[in-house]
Amino acid sequence: MSNRRQHLSVLVAHPSADLYGSDRVLLETVEGLRRAGAQVVVTLPASGPLVPEIERRGATVVLSPTPVLRKSMLSVPGMLRLAVTSARGLRSSIGVIRTARPDVILANTITVPLWTLAGRLTGVPVVTHVHEAEANAPRVLRAALALPLLLSHGILTNSQFSAETLAAALPFLRGRSEILYNGVPGPTVAVAPRDGLHGGLRILYVGRLSHRKGVDVAIDALLELRSSGVEAKLGIVGAVFPGYEDYEAGLREQVAANGAESHVTFHGFQNGIWPFLAESDVVVVPSRIDEPFGNTAVEAVLASRPVIVSNTSGLxxxxxxxxxxxxxxxGDVGELAAALARVSVGWQDYQADARVDSAEAVRRHSPEHYGRLMAGHLAQAAGKAL
Structure with a gap:
């Protein structure tokens, strides 16, 4: 019997080669599958910093320029462009499947629906891992994004909120998904919180720079906190999505207009976040609209840092x-500033609680446990034993 037949073979289709939330979850998926003995091929539409990380975990990367569904495509011109690129991409996808000969395909997010169709056409079962939850979008948009899931053999969501959002968009999907909370690795070397806040409170934001993520809210909260007499600084780790450079320019103007250049530091995109968490005291996740989950919040807790998040959705x-x-x-600047002030005033209690919380986060989000569950779901869809 060939090696291919002895081991589960998985083709993972992913929409980007960045290193943000769903990209990092992908790495945990690859690592879990490899630990289970599976052969893994990951297909991406283009190269990027994610590629060497995938290869380092023992998987093969294949570049296939298939379309990634974006909200901007849901217009008449956008749909026409999508139709053209989909026709080309479908041929490419089928070619990749026939070469890789996987037992199962994992469509990693709902933005790569072409792989679900390609799987159907080639007779390969497809499991979709949903990382999105656009609860505030128009229902027709939510339904359009969720429609390809009707072709999936299995659906995994990263939160109960994501599952409920899918069901609200397409009632046919109710009860069809299973929740699999993200596996989130902690820091290799744990750095305890500071005993005292000498030099002021060190605040950290990690993630995409976008209006929906509320980075400007974090800056305004810092300014309000300082105006109330609390010494504090803000570090911002992340970059904009291509095409949204104006938002970052606006953030820098916001800082300059308030004379806060010495209190706000833009670190840009960083492959490793743990050194920045180690240097911080508190992490903010000030998203304006729904988030399917909150990896950044979990990473803060794993690093033994208090976290302040928007009271919404998967967060x-x-x-x-x-x-x-x-x-x-x-979006409430005053509430965020007040929460930061509470951390500053009650630092001894907050840092002590954060140490305890870290152990619980390790238990909840063990990458090993996540990997075993993911491998089991895919093996079941493929009708194979690990």
């Missing part, structure tokens, strides 16, 4: 039950 699930976590109304 509530990510930070629920942690004593050092606080919830604030999305």
């Amino acid at each position: 509530r699930e990510a930070a629920a039950g942690y004593r050092s976590a606080q919830f604030v109304e999305p």
Whole structure:
């Protein structure tokens, strides 16, 4: 019997080669599958920093320029462009499947629906891993994004909120998905919180720079906190999505207009976040609109840092039950500033609680446990034993 037949063979289709939330979850998926003995091929539409990380984990990367569904495509001109690129991409996808000969395809996010169709056409079962939850988008848009899931053999969501959002968009999907909370690795070397806040409170934001993520809210909260007499600084780790450079320019103008250049540092995109968490005291996740989950919040807790998140959607699930976590109304600068002030005043309690919370986060989000569950789901869809 050939090696291919002895081991589960998985083709993972992913929409980008960045290193943000769903990209990092992909790495945990690859690592879990490899630990289970599976052969893994990951297909990406273009190269990027994710590629060497995938290869380092023992998987093969294949570049296939298939379209990635974006909201901007849901217009008449956008749909025409999508139709043209889909026709070309479908041929490419089928070619990749026939070469890789996988037992199962994992479509990693709902933005790569062409792989679900390609799987159907080639007779390969497809499991879709949903990382999105556009609860505030128009229903027709949500339904359009969710429609390809009707072709999936299995659906995994990263939160209860994501599952409920899918069901609200397409009632046919109710009860068809299973929740698989993200596996989130902690820091290799744990750095305990500071005993005292000498030099002021060190605040950290990690993630995409976008209006929906509320980075400008974090800056305004810092300014309000400082105006109330609390010494504090803000570090911003992340970059804009290509085409949204104006937003970052606006953030820099916001800082300059308030004379806060010495209190706000833009670190840009960083492959490794743990050194920045180690240097921080508190992490903010000030998203304005719904998030399917909150990996950044979990990473903060794993690093033993208090976290302040918007009281919405999957962020509530990510930070629920942690004593050092606080919830604030999305977009409310005053509430975020007040929460930061509470951390500054009650630092001894917050840092002590954060140490305890870290152990619980390790238990909840063990990458090993996540990997075993993911491998089991895919093996079941393929009708194979690991």
